[in-house]
Amino acid sequence: MINVLIWNEFRHEKCQPEVAALYPQGIHSAIGGYLMQDEELIVRLACLDDPEQGLSEEALENTDVLIWWGHMAHGEVTDETASRVCRRINAGMGFIGLHSAHHSKVFRQLCGTSCNLKWRHGDRERLWTVIPSHPIAQGVPEHFELAKEEMYGEPFDIPTPDEVVFIGWFSGGEVFRSGVTYRRGAGKIFYFQPGHEEYPTFKDKNVIRIIRNAVHWAKPAENAAQIECTNPAPLEV
Amino acid sequence: MINVLIWNEFRHEKCQPEVAALYPQGIHSAIGGYLMQDEELIVRLACLDDPEQGLSEEALENTDVLIWWGHMAHGEVTDETASRVCRRINAGMGFIGLHSAHHSKVFRQLCGTSCNLKWRHGDRERLWTVIPSHPIAQGVPEHFELAKEEMYGEPFDIPTPDEVVFIGWFSGGEVFRSGVTYRRGAGKIFYFQPGHEEYPTFKDKNVIRIIRNAVHWAKPAENAAQIECTNPAPLEV
Amino acid sequence: MINVLIWNEFRHEKCQPEVAALYPQGIHSAIGGYLMQDEELIVRLACLDDPEQGLSEEALENTDVLIWWGHMAHGEVTDETASRVCRRINAGMGFIGLHSAHHSKVFRQLCGTSCNLKWRHGDRERLWTVIPSHPIAQGVPEHFELAKEEMYGEPFDIPTPDEVVFIGWFSGGEVFRSGVTYRRGAGKIFYFQPGHEEYPTFKDKNVIRIIRNAVHWAKPAENAAQIECTNPAPLEV
Amino acid sequence: MINVLIWNEFRHEKCQPEVAALYPQGIHSAIGGYLMQDEELIVRLACLDDPEQGLSEEALENTDVLIWWGHMAHGEVTDETASRVCRRINAGMGFIGLHSAHHSKVFRQLCGTSCNLKWRHGDRERLWTVIPSHPIAQGVPEHFELAKEEMYGEPFDIPTPDEVVFIGWFSGGEVFRSGVTYRRGAGKIFYFQPGHEEYPTFKDKNVIRIIRNAVHWAKPAENAAQIECTNPAPLEV
Numbered sequence: 001m002i003n004v005l006i007w008n009e010f011r012h013e014k015c016q017p018e019v020a021a022l023y024p025q026g027i028h029s030a031i032g033g034y035l036m037q038d039e040e041l042i043v044r045l046a047c048l049d050d051p052e053q054g055l056s057e058e059a060l061e062n063t064d065v066l067i068w069w070g071h072m073a074h075g076e077v078t079d080e081t082a083s084r085v086c087r088r089i090n091a092g093m094g095f096i097g098l099h100s101a102h103h104s105k106v107f108r109q110l111c112g113t114s115c116n117l118k119w120r121h122g123d124r125e126r127l128w129t130v131i132p133s134h135p136i137a138q139g140v141p142e143h144f145e146l147a148k149e150e151m152y153g154e155p156f157d158i159p160t161p162d163e164v165v166f167i168g169w170f171s172g173g174e175v176f177r178s179g180v181t182y183r184r185g186a187g188k189i190f191y192f193q194p195g196h197e198e199y200p201t202f203k204d205k206n207v208i209r210i211i212r213n214a215v216h217w218a219k220p221a222e223n224a225a226q227i228e229c230t231n232p233a234p235l236e237v
Numbered sequence: 238m239i240n241v242l243i244w245n246e247f248r249h250e251k252c253q254p255e256v257a258a259l260y261p262q263g264i265h266s267a268i269g270g271y272l273m274q275d276e277e278l279i280v281r282l283a284c285l286d287d288p289e290q291g292l293s294e295e296a297l298e299n300t301d302v303l304i305w306w307g308h309m310a311h312g313e314v315t316d317e318t319a320s321r322v323c324r325r326i327n328a329g330m331g332f333i334g335l336h337s338a339h340h341s342k343v344f345r346q347l348c349g350t351s352c353n354l355k356w357r358h359g360d361r362e363r364l365w366t367v368i369p370s371h372p373i374a375q376g377v378p379e380h381f382e383l384a385k386e387e388m389y390g391e392p393f394d395i396p397t398p399d400e401v402v403f404i405g406w407f408s409g410g411e412v413f414r415s416g417v418t419y420r421r422g423a424g425k426i427f428y429f430q431p432g433h434e435e436y437p438t439f440k441d442k443n444v445i446r447i448i449r450n451a452v453h454w455a456k457p458a459e460n461a462a463q464i465e466c467t468n469p470a471p472l473e474v
Numbered sequence: 475m476i477n478v479l480i481w482n483e484f485r486h487e488k489c490q491p492e493v494a495a496l497y498p499q500g501i502h503s504a505i506g507g508y509l510m511q512d513e514e515l516i517v518r519l520a521c522l523d524d525p526e527q528g529l530s531e532e533a534l535e536n537t538d539v540l541i542w543w544g545h546m547a548h549g550e551v552t553d554e555t556a557s558r559v560c561r562r563i564n565a566g567m568g569f570i571g572l573h574s575a576h577h578s579k580v581f582r583q584l585c586g587t588s589c590n591l592k593w594r595h596g597d598r599e600r601l602w603t604v605i606p607s608h609p610i611a612q613g614v615p616e617h618f619e620l621a622k623e624e625m626y627g628e629p630f631d632i633p634t635p636d637e638v639v640f641i642g643w644f645s646g647g648e649v650f651r652s653g654v655t656y657r658r659g660a661g662k663i664f665y666f667q668p669g670h671e672e673y674p675t676f677k678d679k680n681v682i683r684i685i686r687n688a689v690h691w692a693k694p695a696e697n698a699a700q701i702e703c704t705n706p707a708p709l710e711v
Numbered sequence: 712m713i714n715v716l717i718w719n720e721f722r723h724e725k726c727q728p729e730v731a732a733l734y735p736q737g738i739h740s741a742i743g744g745y746l747m748q749d750e751e752l753i754v755r756l757a758c759l760d761d762p763e764q765g766l767s768e769e770a771l772e773n774t775d776v777l778i779w780w781g782h783m784a785h786g787e788v789t790d791e792t793a794s795r796v797c798r799r800i801n802a803g804m805g806f807i808g809l810h811s812a813h814h815s816k817v818f819r820q821l822c823g824t825s826c827n828l829k830w831r832h833g834d835r836e837r838l839w840t841v842i843p844s845h846p847i848a849q850g851v852p853e854h855f856e857l858a859k860e861e862m863y864g865e866p867f868d869i870p871t872p873d874e875v876v877f878i879g880w881f882s883g884g885e886v887f888r889s890g891v892t893y894r895r896g897a898g899k900i901f902y903f904q905p906g907h908e909e910y911p912t913f914k915d916k917n918v919i920r921i922i923r924n925a926v927h928w929a930k931p932a933e934n935a936a937q938i939e940c941t942n943p944a945p946l947e948v
Binding site for chain 2: 898
């Protein structure tokens with residue numbers, strides 16, 4: 001069984017009626033509803049306004065894979081919370097950053113770069129599978145379309161990814177490394193670009209399939225643990 | 238000074254009038270004309286129909302960077318020629334594969350994959366610079382367009398590139414890792430996707446700038462030599 | 475269930491009594507004896523002297539992961555056999571190259587480099603786990619020793635690995651990237667350095683654990699298939 | 712000309728007589744003395760106890776490549792200083808982290824990992840060149856020894872390096888990825904493991920050659936600039 005925590009800042013849904021109409025109980029609940037159909041997953045939900053920002057030491061300790069959606073309130077996530085999450089990722093927890101999570105404190109701290117990019121509302125996106133045999137691409141077609149999605153465009157200021165699994169094409173003329181993986185410590189990280197709050201992206205079956213695949217891919221290894229500093233004796237010769 | 242050898246199979250120009258009209262003395266001559274304006278480059282030209290296919294041991298020995306254009310006659314390049322070129326690359330010669338060079342024996346041998354891809358004539362391409370600080374991207378804008386180019390689309394069956402410098406957007410809906418680098422032995426390799434023979438791609442100033450940058454980037458290191466097998470004595474303790 | 479084919483050139487065991495004493499039925503049988511204890515694996519054995527060199531189209535078609543040991547007879551493996559194996563790897567079959575497989579036609583063809591290295595018989599090796607959380611390192615200690623092993627030393631002429639999982643330390647003063655991974659097409663590749671025929675390496679429990687882990691790691695994805703060239707129509711706008 | 716700033720926390724030299732005896736004017740001055748002999752370099756020195764910790768906005772603006780040595784006072788470097796340095800690196804400044812710089816706020820912030828490792832004083836180290844053709848390895852032998860060096864051992868908790876240029880062998884039985892490169896934004900980063908303050912490492916000609924090579928390698932590109940967020944209009948069709 002994999003313990004999944006879906007974290008959402010959950011603000012747009014409260015202050016923008018058109019977002020509330022799409023995701024009445026929040027983006028996290030929408031994703032959770034799909035993931036709960038996978039019997040290998042134990043799904044919990046958390047929000048920025050929960051106690052300890054929904055990300056207490058205990059909550060993280062009980063999480064195998066953390067899914068993150070945030071946007072307008074990146075700055076409200078405390079440095080302490082962000083560092084706690086990053087430490088837990090390094091100790092083996094998987095992390096799936098969705099859409100504007102690119103600018104979250106957590107993802108930026110994992111990357112060491114600005115994670116800046118181009119953006120524009122209201123494009124059409126076509127996603128291409130670059131590594132069809134990748135675990136995250138299983139059951140995903142060679143390409144699929146999102147009729148409405150926010151354009152995110154290159155140059156995307158991230159470190160060289162370990163793997164580029166998907167590349168996005170936008171009707172306005174841009175491209176984007178839309179699905180990339182990293183390893184940080186014992187933690188596996190997948191960043192996935194689609195998911196603007198004003199569009200029904202999280203109801204798309206391919207998007208959900210990709211998120212579900214990523215959860216399975218990112219689950220901690222048996223050997224997962226933060227690497228420690230030690231001062232060993234030399235080898236006996 | 239950098240010794241550049243521009244190799245072209247030089248067949249389309251002889252049998253297709255519309256190609257001859259664009260490149261009357263061949264694609265190699267067109268590229269050469271531009272590169273000769275760089276005073277650090279000594280440019281020579283070679284073709285498939287030259288003696289020893291233009292790629293004798295001696296010619297290669299005197300080459301720092303080899304530029305390759307081939308398409309309809311990949312199969313006529315002998316295995317012996319291809320292996321000779323690959324050995325020389327491993328010993329430090331730079332290699333710049335242009336457009337349909339993706340299916341050349343040389344590039345496939347360097348990759349160990351099929352290098353298969355999607356293709357379609359007559360699209361518009363917009364190239365995006367993914368690593369603006371890369372030596373090959375110096376002086377190249379964030380994006381530029383080729384009004385007519387052959388679409389090459391993902392999935393492109395290549396090994397994980399060391400670097401993805403450019404990604405192409407096509408009007409028909411595809412994307413492509415259009416500029417990628419590899420190291421093989423002591424040799425630096427740059428594959429660049431634009432350059433269909435029916436379009437004036439090699440007259441585009443950004444394309445030429447990229448090729449020229451790549452020549453400087455790919456020149457052999459002082460320490461360049463094929464790594465050899467040796468059987469050394471153990472370290473004295 | 476994973477179909478594993480363990481291929482061994484099986485010559486040293488026939489002509490060197492000290493090797494026969496260690497591995498009376500061949501290195502392949504020794505490895506196979508251990509792997510057969512894993513109930514998820516269906517293990518078959520094959521040798522260079524079998525019909526079609528033990529690697530017929532049919533045999534490969536029925537193989538999920540191929541383990542390869544070869545040394546003195548690399549040259550007897552026909553180019554046709556090597557190419558057949560490489561095509562099958564690109565179409566999704568996992569490949570585990572052991573020890574002197576570094577110089578096999580198959581591994582060199584996948585790498586595009588000489589795969590040259592340093593070597594010396596009769597060192598002691600200490601292997602270090604560089605990525606403890608990697609699937610291939612599960613259950614493997616941070617380091618373990620092989621009292622007798624052939625030194626393989628850097629520089630090792632291989633492409634930038636996707637991952638370096640193990641690094642070897644040798645008593646004579648050398649180091650080596652002893653466990654490295656690559657993806658070629660849909661196929662996952664693991665090269666592992668230990669396994670000289672004169673030493674009981676394939677009776678070491680950590681070595682066996684690593685090989686078994688690698689088999690599970692390298693099994694083909696559901697989506698595994700050779701990427702093909704296609705000529706699609708443009709996107710409808 | 713390349714503007715090099717050599718930054719040293721400069722504390723061990725003030726409180727440990729044996730370190731002062733080796734580096735009477737500090738490690739930074741020792742390195743600087745060598746680099747000043749390179750006529751393409753303009754070398755300046757800075758210390759933790761300088762105003763603005765020697766790393767004011769202006770000082771950084773005028774720096775092409777920053778060399779960093781720190782150890783006992785990592786915690787005294789303010790978060791503000793560390794962030795200012797990281798921003799400047801992302802905007803194109805080269806960064807060379809020496810020895811215990813692995814645990815500096817700057818390097819950890821660039822990596823997003825703990826950068827933990829094993830350590831032990833008083834080993835002998837043999838460094839191996841893994842990529843002889845790399846610019847940082849020019850003029851450096853295939854291997855060289857440091858009679859006394861602090862052992863740093865794997866697992867080293869860093870992200871997958873873009874390149875592993877050197878691997879260290881230690882007499883006590885460990886190995887280490889001793890020379891690794893990264894790109895962060897427009898900045899090039901080289902981490903190099905040797906350089907414990909109690910040993911004459913920075914008087915070794917190979918070490919100095921490597922640092923000097925790294926300075927040339929890490930100098931900013933013409934196109935170097937922080938990638939910004941922009942909100943462009945769609946492509947005209």
